[in-house]
Amino acid sequence: MALSPQWLDELKSRITLSTLIQRDVKLQRAGREWKACCPFHNEATPSFYVNDQKGFYHCFGCQAHGSAIDWMIEQRGLQFMDAVKELAAEAGMDVPAPDPRAAERAEKRASLHDVMEAAQNWFVARLQSDEGVGARRYLERRGMSQRMIEHFGFGYAPDDKQGIKKALSQFDEKMLVEAGLLIEVEDKIPYARFRGRLMLPIQDARGRVIAFGGRILESRDGVAKYLNSPDTPLFDKGRNLYNLHRAGPASRKTDRVIAVEGYMDVIALAQAGFEDAVAPMGTALTEHQVELLWRMADKPVLCFDGDAAGKRAAMRAAERTLPLLRPGHSLQIVQLPAGLDPDDLIKESGPKAMEKLLAEPKSLLDLVWEHEQAAQPLNSPEDKAGLKARLMDHVDTIEHPDIKSLYRRELLDRYGNFAFPKRDFQKGGFQRGAPFGKPQIQRAPPEVASRLRRAAGGAFRDMLTQAVLNGLLRHPSEIHRHADALLSLTKSDAQIAPAVDFLLDNANTLEAGGELPISAQDILPPPPDKARFSFLMEGHDPGAAREDLAEAVSLLVERPALDAAIAAATQRFDTDPEGAFAEQQRLRKRKLEIDVRLGQMARKRAAEQAEENYPSDGGEPETGEQETD
Known part of the structure; x- marks a missing residue:
């Protein structure tokens, strides 16, 4: 079979060599290259280097050298045509017919x-x-x-x-x-x-x-x-970038590459001294073009016009890139002032204005958050729930598990701060005179907060925390439902942060039933007396268990907020004794209501257990013992 040099060059250009080699060898960044201990001979210090821009690997120890095809032959043991066919399939190319x-x-x-x-x-x-x-x-x-x-x-x-x-x-x-x-x-x-x-x-x-x-x-x-x-x-317009052959050498000097919307934007930037710019061919940025950008810089800068079309283009690029994300590789986004393209901005304000924008890009995560927050009105609980659903839809497209978990955590944290702003419990929840929707939080002094933490660490508090964490382990499908509450809880009780992180990061892999992986047995606390909580029991109605678990989460989150508010009211006795006392009484009443509700949950479970042990038909108890509260 005759394969022309041009066809082979095209094949090699479509393969990111470091990505190919990392499937077999652990590479580390070394400036614009990658390095590792050579897979072809034994060595203690790395002398094996991979250069994506030039498309070859080289070992300074044993002199091994080659391209993607050579790697498939030498490392995988394939014949030449087998190596070519496998790489062609990955690159989306048809091998010429024999x-x-x-x-x-x-x-x-x-x-x-x-x-x-x-x-x-x-x-x-x-x-x-x-x-x-x-x-x-x-x-x-x-x-x-x-x-x-x-x-x-x-x-x-x-x-x-x-x-x-x-x-x-x-x-x-x-x-x-x-x-x-x-x-x-x-x-x-x-x-x-x-x-x-x-x-x-x-x-x-x-x-x-x-x-x-x-x-x-x-x-x-x-x-x-x-x-x-x-x-x-x-x-192939989806596999090329305009000005790639000029921007490549320039990007190695700047350690940056700028992707703009069109040819004239590239030329305007070059005339102003920005020679590391490229552009797609009139289409949305494709997956292959993202890989081409990553060969030049780990975090390329997308610079789009400030109009609605430019914002849509940036978001389309983000959606194409999210599934491709890998450690150390992402996108940065610069959006120009409304109505301006790079040429307009440079003519209006000079190259320094463009340099300033390029020096302060937003992250890919920032773009996703800001786009979805502005996509639709957020006036009702349903609107806000829709925002969360859209954010999680984006997260679900990310293939790398660690990056997916980190995006989920960060976006849920931002969503929680937006949808559930912190309040203090003075005068119905807000300081008098504070603007609507912007709560003024009064934190307790350090010595009071320390005393509250000690009080919150009592046996009852520990039992409820243990119950909720183990309940979520038993019902992992509920973890994301309560993610916002759990994240807010870690801010008042840092000791449970590792357990919360474990649950959020592993929600998709945990199996119902509460079996804890051996690697996590030191992270989650042991379960309390299971008889007190329906969501910890075997054979209990799943729907009722999930409802009880949701209420327990709510009560658990509310208690530290009440404790902090009571402490703040206590601190005001010297300046406002009557108001502070009334506020303290109101808050303590609510705290008592929480304790009573938890007691009711326990008694309800005890009654259910008694019914199980002493059936109404007069049958013999199953265990011979009646559980008491």
Whole structure:
């Protein structure tokens, strides 16, 4: 089977070498590369390096060196074609069929590069001719320097349906169609795709022209402002980035790469000194393009316009990236002021304004939170519950388990602070005169808080905490339902934070029934007397158990808040004895109600146990003993 060098280069460019090698070898970051102890010989210190930008690995000890294909052969023991087929399947490429025509097609693909190079030269010549006067004036109005015009290879496609066909008559008409330069319509003569447009070449990582983008000089109804080449044997718009071959070397100096919305944004940034910018090809950022960005920087910066379309584009990129997240790799987002693109901002405020924005990007998590919080009104409990559901939908798309757990924890924490703002218990919950919806929290002095913590650590408090934590272990499907309450509880009782973290992080893997993994037996406390709580008992009605568990969680969370409020009221006796006493009595009454309710839960369970032991039909008790409260 004949595989052309061009096809093999394309295959290697679609594979992230460090990702491939990390499946077998634990790599560590080393600047712009990765390092590890060499898998090909025994060594104590790392001398094996992987370079994604250059697409090879190298060991300075044993001199092992190669590409992704070499790795599959040397490390996996595959034959050459087997290695190629496995990598091609991963890259979404079809291996050329084993027939005599394969070599012919490979040769044709190579000759398409000649077609594109000839077309580029013709477009550049047209720009400098009398036909290109309007295009040159447009570039002048945009403030484009001659150096930038030449650097990015601007050209012009005349408004002539047969112009390029005549100019490239040395090539077969079918090749011009295959290259995307001519449009072929049944029963009509093929005609030029690009007419009356300012032209920009799109190049691959090696700097070869593989496609074109064309912009109209004046807006016209029904005519697209930008027009790109279609997908061809050379060009796949979802697997390439505009300006990649220039931005790659620049990003190695800045340790940054900026992804903007369009070609002209890239060029405006380059003219202002930001040479590490790329752009997708008029589509939402794809998974493969994210991988290309990660080859240049661990946290690429997405810089989108400040209008609604720019915000939607940023969120689409986030949704594509969340499933791909891995340790150390994410996205950063910069959103420009409303109504401005990079060119506008730089002309209005100068390069320093852009540099300032790039220095203060928001995280991917910030983007998800802010987008969903602003997506719909949040005026009712149902609206707020919808916000939580949307946030968790995003979290569920993340494949890496540790990152998924951390995103869930952080977003639930933000949601809890938003949906359940802290209140103090003065005068009905808010300080007099405080703005509605913004509670003023009064914290107890340190010595009072210490006394309260000691009181809260009594036997009854410990028993309820143990019961709730073990109840959630027995009913893991309820953990996320009570995540907000649990997170707020850790703020008043730091000792249970490890147990809460364990439950939240493992909610999806725990099995109903309360079996605790051996690795976590020192994290959760032992269960209290199971007879006092229905949600700890075997064979109890699941629905009733979940209701009792929900009430127990609520009571558990409310108790420390009441204790803190009572302490705060006590501190006010010197300045407001009557008001402090009345507040203290009200809070103690509520605390007593909680204790009574817990007692009722225990008596209810005792009565159920008695009914089980002494059935109403007069039968013999099952155990011979009656449980008492």
